Amino acid sequence: MSAQPSAVVEVAAAVDDELVDAVVRLLPQLSSSATFDRALLERVVESEAATLFVARLDGAIVGMATLVTYAIPTGVRGHIDDVVVDEGTRGRGVARSLLEAMIARSAELGIRTLDLTSRPSRVAAIRLYESVGFVRRDTNTFRFAG
Secondary structure (H helix, E strand, C coil), X not given: CCCCCCCEEEECCCXXXXXXXXXXXXXXXXXXXXXXXXXXXXXXXHCCCEEEEEEEEXXXXXXXXXXXXXXXXXXXXXXXXXXXXXXXXXXXXXXXXXXXXXXHHHHHHCCCEEECCCCCCCHHHHHHHHHCCCCCCCCCCCCCCC
């Protein structure tokens, strides 16, 4: 039995038809309320504060995640958002590859802390996050939806 190929992770450098098609396919798997906005995707890819990582298997984009970085008086911080892997390729290490790439980039950037959030119902995702070194914090998350 041969080993499955590992995901190749890269930074999305430009918005092209391939990226648009992948994001359109992946967004509904991330959130039922997410809608595609090409202008917003272009803002993300062009942003200095956000880095969109994509994961490929056999050349096709099968996952994505966003690393957001920002400087505050206590240091440079990072946050991981919108981690999603195509349903047909889950269980093949794609999300782990995305997380490891973002952790490595965070180290290169000197990020002091790297955070992410996950709903308690996402048990498998939480196990993955903990397995790559994320630790649950005793905190509350608040959202202003004004």
